[in-house]
Amino acid sequence: MSFIKDFYHCYHCKQEVSKLEDLLFVEAGSTRSFCGEKCIEDYFKPITDQFEAREKELRKKYAVETESCLDFLNDISVMEAVMTLPDEIWCLENGIQEEIFSFIKKIEHEGAAPFYAIVLCTIFDTYPGFVLLSTITESKFLMEEFRIGEQRDVSSHFEDDTHLEDNELGVTSSDVETIEKKKSELLAKHLENISIADIPVEKYELYDEYLATTMQNPDEVYKKDDEQGDTLYTYIKAYDKEGVSFYYFVICIRLDIDTSEGEEIIVPVFTFPSVDGDLYRLYHDGEQVSGPLKN
Incomplete structure (x- = not known):
């Protein structure tokens, strides 16, 4: 040693x-x-x-x-x-x-x-x-x-927490309000579908460490426009923690900000872990833009 x-x-x-x-x-x-x-x-x-x-x-x-x-x-x-x-x-x-x-x-x-x-x-x-x-x-x-x-x-x-300075990305207070409103909408919908046997909401913050890896190397990414016309991306990755397998989800919103590089600005809005296979399938929503394609 x-x-x-x-x-x-x-x-x-x-x-x-x-x-x-x-x-x-x-x-x-x-x-x-x-x-x-x-x-x-x-x-x-x-x-x-x-x-x-x-x-x-x-x-x-x-x-x-x-x-x-x-x-x-x-x-x-x-x-x-x-x-x-x-x-x-x-x-x-x-x-x-x-x-x-x-x-x-x-x-x-x-x-x-x-x-x-x-x-x-x-x-x-x-x-x-x-x-x-x-x-x-x-x-x-x-x-x-x-x-x-x-x-x-x-x-x-x-x-x-936003880490988005106005002089860096042009994010405005209106954009921050949009993010917070979208988070509330996503949470409300999520609470309607979560199982009592799944990981409880109060434990979600203990899984925050998986956000960066999920964003950088997701197993699957889905893209869709929601009812409000906002473009959402859902990043999904499977993990194993202390012998328990689970999925980690990162739902992001695309902000309409012009950048000199012509890149899209995508901001994480709502993140959560889950061991529920039915919930995993529920979030297979929209066009799959990354990960293994299936018929």
Whole structure:
């Protein structure tokens, strides 16, 4: 064995990991990485337990130990909305520069009183990397307890994720709005088709590492114009993770931007993993422009 090579270890179990691409990260700007989802959950469990205990204390303080709106914690669309389109983002940094983020969104749901959806989390690529606590309340007093640290500008926060500077590609704020709107449309349609036995939405961010490889070397690519007239590309690639085979999907939108090289600008909008063969076949939609052609 030679010491003259890269080597990595899981931050929790200390098991050696041979390749960088096999590590899982849930925090931006941190070298803290893990060998699998179980180690991530086990590492953060003492913190999540502490936060849950603190929430119980605050609910008792404001006399909201039970609320009917808590049923919406099981509503995937509500939780996805607060994580991708929050009204407020707050960041608390401790003395060793560890950060905890708070995402807050007011939800008005048909047939229910308005309530606040709240997520405490780490951040990876501007979106929640690991959820430390999620809760829902109608109490403004309880919600205000989650306004921790300093407030971040929501628009500026997510602009960092686009990596598209106006002076580089000519992407405008209108284009960013188009991307966010399309993401919401794709997510809503996706939630109608996802199986309860498939990989849950809250685990999607743990598969973000597969985006680049899927875009660079897809097994299949499909192109179609949707009902709004937007051109979408669906990149699909099969993987194996810890003995489990799955597909990774990257759905992109083409932006109408003129470039000096005459190239198309294609931006990822919605990504997700799946072990569902029926869902895989459902996304075989449009003209196949890459990959093995089949009759």
